[in-house]
Amino acid sequence: MSAAAPPVQHPRAKDGFRGRTCSITAVGSYVPTRVLTNADLEKMVDTTDEWITSRTGIKERRIAARDEYTSDIAAQAATRALHHAGLTANQLDLIILATITPDMLFPSTACLVQRKIGAHRAAAFDIEAACSGFIFGLEIGQQFIMSRTYNTILVIGAEKLSTIIDWSDRSTCVLFGDGAGAAILQNRPNSHGLLTVCMGSDGNKADLLSMPGGGSRCPATEKSVADRLHYLRMDGKETFKSAIGAMLTAAQEALRRCDIDIGRIKCVIPHQANQRIIDAVGERLGVRPDQVFVNVDRYGNTSAASVAIALDEAVRSGRVQRGDLILLVVFGAGLTWGAAVIEW
Ligand code: UT7
Secondary structure (H helix, E strand, O other), rough: OOOOOOOOOOOOHHHOOOOEEEEEEEEEOOOOEEEEEEHHOOOOOOOOHEEEEHOOOOOOOEEEOOOHHHHHHHHHHHEEEEEEEEOOOOHHHHHEEEEOOOOOOOHHHHHHHHHHHHOOEEEEEOOOOOHHHHHHHHHHHHHHHHHOOOOOOEEEEOOOOOHHOOOOHHHOOEEOOEEEEEEEEOOOOOOOOEEEEEEEHHHHHHEEEEOOOOOOOOOOHHHHOOOOOOOOOOOOOHHHHHHHHHHHHHHHHHHHHHHHHHHHHHHHEEEOOOHHHHHHHHHHHHHHHHOOOOOOOOOOHHHHHHHHHHHHHHHHHOOOOOOOOEEEEHHEEEEEEEEHHHHO
16 A cells, blocks of 8 residues: 555445444354365366366365265354454354355254354354355344444355255366355454445346255255256356456445545455456456455355455465455355455
8 A cells, every 4th residue: 555545434434433343353264175176077077177277267176075064164164263353152142154055944054053163142044145145244244233233243154065066067067166264243443344345136147047946946856856956057158247247346336435446455355256257357447466366276166155265365374464455356146246345
């Protein structure tokens, strides 16, 4: 940041905001130990490392063990975030968990995580905004903090996508991986924290990326299984185009609300779906490649966990320091999208 840059004003200051601020006070993440490389995929479907690398940037992804569920992955990330915050699970008021791969349709995976980590005082619920879920969760959490309803909130993005991937479909099975990231939200007077969060949706494009089976419209039957309706389906080309436009619009809106020039953002953390999407959004935003955090090469697309894992890695690697301005920007099924500007 240049020495002459004026101080950042919190957007709420214009509305008489008096000191209460929602900050991310700690983050944590977890990925399963098993690595599935592009070379492994070459043995499973008609693909090549060259095709996957050049079209997506992905080299490998993590796959959870058979008996390791979304709630387990989420609980690991949550425990790390709590540890980094110096908190015990019993101090949590609320758990918000974003996922498209819950352990089961109900009860919520958030309640299963509550049991696993021993967060006895907390209320807990799931949200579903696909790859945008973590940012939607941050905004929901922020509203509870700012309204003084809760003081200490755990937001988790967690996925075991390997269970809904059609491992015979080369157009999708090379793209996704498992993992989780978590953040602790707290009121921190005298800090700016979450400056703004933008969210958007377009249900008219719901069919671009979906899993048709398993809900009330198409419950599991022998036919639904035979028709492979319990797997993720995607129109890759159309999703690609929508992703670039929506992420760009969301990022620009978030920056505009904060009156911040992109040059002042220390680190852009985009949804990790495809290196080409990340590059296209970065180029249109006018950021240098070294301003953009990327780990899609190591984990693929982990949906709701994606930016949460990336944020934790950016913090742990020193790419993001306290006081830095960061921009998260996401896109996913729904369609859904969002962006957040944070003074770390
Ligand atoms: O998290 C939610 C957001 N998700 C996304 O943003 C994903 C968006 N979409 C994408 O990232 C890209 O569209 C893909 C990576 C999924 C596909 O890249 P593409 O450049 O759009 O390729 P394509 O679908 O146009 O396929 C090009 C060719 C086709 O062959 P023909 O018809 O040209 O002969 C495909 O059959 O590549 C073929 N192909 C593959 N070849 C080798 C598709 N998948 C593979 C594969 N290996 N794994």
